[in-house]
Amino acid sequence: MSAVLETNALVKKFGGITATNAVTFALEKGARHALIGPNGAGKTTFINLLTGVLEPTSGRISLDGKDITNVKPEARVKMGLVRTFQINQLFAGMTPLQALGVAVSERQGRGSDWRRVVGTKATVTDEIVEVAERFRLIDVLEERTGNLAYGKQRLLEIALAFACKPRVLLLDEPAAGVPEAERAELLETIARLPDDVSILLIEHDMDLVFSFAKKITVLVDGTLFADGTVAEISNDPRVRAVYLGEGEHG
Amino acid sequence: MPSKAAVSRLSTLGRWRLAEILFWLAAAASVPLLTEHHLVLTEIAIIALFAVSLDLILGYAGIASLGHTAFFGAGAYAAGLFAIHVTNDPLLGLVAGAAAAAVLGFATSFLVLRGADLTRLMVTLGVALVLGEIANKAGKITGGADGLQGVFMAPILGRFEFDLFGHVGYVYSLVVFFVLFVVARRIVVSPFGLSLLAIRDNPLRARAIGIPVNTRLTAIYTISAAIAGVAGALLAQTAQFVSIDVLAFHRSADALLMLVIGGTGYLYGGIVGAVAFKVLQEILSVWTPQYWTFWIGAILVAIVLIGRQRIGNGVMGIWARLLGKGGAA
Numbered sequence: 382m383s384a385v386l387e388t389n390a391l392v393k394k395f396g397g398i399t400a401t402n403a404v405t406f407a408l409e410k411g412a413r414h415a416l417i418g419p420n421g422a423g424k425t426t427f428i429n430l431l432t433g434v435l436e437p438t439s440g441r442i443s444l445d446g447k448d449i450t451n452v453k454p455e456a457r458v459k460m461g462l463v464r465t466f467q468i469n470q471l472f473a474g475m476t477p478l479q480a481l482g483v484a485v486s487e488r489q490g491r492g493s494d495w496r497r498v499v500g501t502k503a504t505v506t507d508e509i510v511e512v513a514e515r516f517r518l519i520d521v522l523e524e525r526t527g528n529l530a531y532g533k534q535r536l537l538e539i540a541l542a543f544a545c546k547p548r549v550l551l552l553d554e555p556a557a558g559v560p561e562a563e564r565a566e567l568l569e570t571i572a573r574l575p576d577d578v579s580i581l582l583i584e585h586d587m588d589l590v591f592s593f594a595k596k597i598t599v600l601v602d603g604t605l606f607a608d609g610t611v612a613e614i615s616n617d618p619r620v621r622a623v624y625l626g627e628g629e630h631g
Numbered sequence: 632m633p634s635k636a637a638v639s640r641l642s643t644l645g646r647w648r649l650a651e652i653l654f655w656l657a658a659a660a661s662v663p664l665l666t667e668h669h670l671v672l673t674e675i676a677i678i679a680l681f682a683v684s685l686d687l688i689l690g691y692a693g694i695a696s697l698g699h700t701a702f703f704g705a706g707a708y709a710a711g712l713f714a715i716h717v718t719n720d721p722l723l724g725l726v727a728g729a730a731a732a733a734v735l736g737f738a739t740s741f742l743v744l745r746g747a748d749l750t751r752l753m754v755t756l757g758v759a760l761v762l763g764e765i766a767n768k769a770g771k772i773t774g775g776a777d778g779l780q781g782v783f784m785a786p787i788l789g790r791f792e793f794d795l796f797g798h799v800g801y802v803y804s805l806v807v808f809f810v811l812f813v814v815a816r817r818i819v820v821s822p823f824g825l826s827l828l829a830i831r832d833n834p835l836r837a838r839a840i841g842i843p844v845n846t847r848l849t850a851i852y853t854i855s856a857a858i859a860g861v862a863g864a865l866l867a868q869t870a871q872f873v874s875i876d877v878l879a880f881h882r883s884a885d886a887l888l889m890l891v892i893g894g895t896g897y898l899y900g901g902i903v904g905a906v907a908f909k910v911l912q913e914i915l916s917v918w919t920p921q922y923w924t925f926w927i928g929a930i931l932v933a934i935v936l937i938g939r940q941r942i943g944n945g946v947m948g949i950w951a952r953l954l955g956k957g958g959a960a
């Protein structure tokens with residue numbers, strides 16, 4: 382067992398609410414790990430803590446055994462820890478091509494280069510081509526981001542993260558709100574993410590969770606409620622009671 | 632491969648459009664053709680450069696400032712004092728103006744970046760007010776309310792002497808403006824420039840793709856300050872005098888107004904706005920000398936109320952599309 386990403390007794394309090402309650406968690410190398418839990422369980426908060434958007438009240442986070450609790454968000458990205466957002470966080474004034482250009486340039490360490498026109502390096506454009514093809518964005522590269530079909534926006538949301546060459550990818554409800562017609566394309570690209578990327582997937586859709594994940598962690602009221610293989614979790618009566626039994630969420 | 636072709640279009644952002652080339656040819660043509668207007672054209676070139684420097688932070692990085700003239704003024708005083716006390720070579724004076732403004736920009740960037748929009752407005756305003764008061768009180772150095780006298784410039788490159796009619800001053804200002812414009816234009820289509828757009832659009836996501844947001848904002852704030860400083864230095868050198876007015880609030884407000892008129896985020900907005908502003912000022916101040924600020928205010932209110940979108944489909948929209956705002960940025 383070799384964990385890439387670990388937390389130790391992680392706590393986040395918002396005033397009186399404990400959104401993350403002493404969570405000790407490990408994500409294995411190459412994982413396909415799902416994080417589930419009812420609305421308001423603290424799943425997004427957990428991702429925010431992992432990526433440095435929020436500061437934990439207490440506890441530690443480590444990446445490859447290195448303590449990153451006080452590392453800045455952008456530096457964590459450069460270490461290979463990248464996330465997507467539950468609610469699209471795109472660049473409204475830019476085309477998908479420009480947005481990918483920024484992400485790839487940044488990843489290649491050219492983000493502070495002001496002398497060269499963006500996209501004049503073959504190493505940059507080759508990588509954009511690769512990402513855009515993987516996420517089926519080639520045909521919409523020069524459209525306004527806000528005009529894209531929702532499914533495409535969702536693909537761009539993941540593509541931007543993928544352009545950062547993550548070793549650990551945290552997906553916060555990637556399929557949320559995507560209409561049925563566009564769903565297959567999205568699920569397929571998620572299924573085809575490279576094996577060497579360790580993935581933590583937050584999802585309410587149980588079909589997606591069961592088809593994607595090898596391991597599942599259940600979070601309830603900020604507390605780790607259960608942890609195990611897909612079979613263990615789907616047969617756990619307590620989980621069925623508090624979560625699966627409640628039917629559809631989201 | 633079609634994918635490659637699609638992606639290769641990213642670098643066309645940097646390409647000069649026909650309208651841009653025509654614009655700069657027209658600007659060059661004003662040298663031989665509009666000789667009797669060189670003094671006012673010099674003023675336009677200077678305030679346009681100043682507005683362009685403001686556009687770099689406002690239009691590209693989303694930093695609103697009410698005190699950008701702090702850097703214009705710092706550049707003007709630095710260039711004036713440099714000419715008096717060190718050397719009166721014009722180009723070295725520009726460097727001095729840029730350096731002084733850049734240092735001030737870098738130092739104050741940390742105050743400015745701390746807050747949200749309203750805090751930024753107040754902090755930038757405050758910095759400029761403080762500087763204005765310092766210039767006023769430090770009369771021994773700055774000449775106080777009487778202005779800094781005795782700025783005599785040597786010939787440019789040792790060859791071109793400033794003349795009374797402002798011909799040499801205009802060519803000088805125009806060339807400096809053009810050079811800095813080319814630099815600014817390159818900056819905004821570079822990976823650095825695009826990362827600023829990303830920050831402007833969504834700082835949360837910008838961080839999440841690894842962009843060091845504060846470092847980038849400090850960098851552009853400093854660059855913008857330096858360019859504003861050069862604009863101030865140009866004024867000091869061509870007027871051979873520094874009035875305390877270089878630090879006055881109206882200069883910051885005028886630059887914002889120019890960007891409101893011309894549009895932000897495509898660099899030419901500052902130029903279009905500067906020309907429109909100066910022309911309006913000339914016309915209105917002849918027509919109603921006492922009330923020109925009233926009218927300029929009324930026009931501002933009209934522009935904002937009618938909405939740039941609707942105007943955007945009219946005259947300004949044509950400008951913007953020709954000069955490249957379009958879908959690009």
Ligand SMILES: Nc1ncnc2c1ncn2[C@@H]1O[C@H](COP(=O)(O)OP(=O)(O)OP(=O)(O)O)[C@@H](O)[C@H]1O
Nearest residue numbers: 395398400418419420421422423424425426427467
């Ligand atoms: N910035 C914040 N300030 C105050 N409370 C917050 C903040 N962010 C989250 N919370 C609270 O923390 C709890 C956990 O929220 P979180 O968004 O992490 O849940 P979630 O599991 O992602 O839910 P969902 O499935 O609806 O996305 C909620 O009670 C929420 O109201």
Ligand SMILES: [Mg+2]
Nearest residue numbers: 424425426467
């Ligand atoms: Mg959530």
